[in-house]
Amino acid sequence: MRRDGVPFLNAVPAASFAPTHHLLPLTPGGGRTDQREVFVTRRYEVVYIFDSALEEAAINERLAKFHALLGDGTAVTVQHWGKRSLAYPIRHSDTGYYVIAQFEVDSARLPEFERVIKLDEGVVRFLLVLMEIEAPAAVPVETAVVAEEEEE
Numbered sequence: 001m002r003r004d005g006v007p008f009l010n011a012v013p014a015a016s017f018a019p020t021h022h023l024l025p026l027t028p029g030g031g032r033t034d035q036r037e038v039f040v041t042r043r044y045e046v047v048y049i050f051d052s053a054l055e056e057a058a059i060n061e062r063l064a065k066f067h068a069l070l071g072d073g074t075a076v077t078v079q080h081w082g083k084r085s086l087a088y089p090i091r092h093s094d095t096g097y098y099v100i101a102q103f104e105v106d107s108a109r110l111p112e113f114e115r116v117i118k119l120d121e122g123v124v125r126f127l128l129v130l131m132e133i134e135a136p137a138a139v140p141v142e143t144a145v146v147a148e149e150e151e152e
Helices: 056-068 107-119 141-151
Strands: 041-051 076-090 093-106 123-130
Touching: 041 056, 041 107, 056 076, 056 093, 056 107, 093 107, 093 123, 107 123
Parallel strands: none
Antiparallel strands: 041 093, 041 123, 076 093
């Protein structure tokens, strides 16, 4: 015990630090599952800006290479927005080819995915974002007021 009356950390029994509830789900057999075996997939969206000098076939080839890193069973929704002007010049270019992709994947696959995109010289910029779960649409105030007036 210290002079101020507070016990040292190693003097406190280890049982007082034990969790009071189970953090990991129970398996059908009654034991806990190993935390490393639990994979949680999340929904992501990535925006690619490719060099505008690339042909669409070359862009599709690169997209196939990138999305193959996510896994075989990963469903990827791809939207080609085409050539658009950039907000500011990047690498002495005023235009870029925009592609938006959405997919669900385990976060453990993302570091390699991002590394390969960064090394590709055809990609001018990219942004990978975790998509939030959509909240239920709120009723506009005007609709609620009209409904109250009709009841009266």
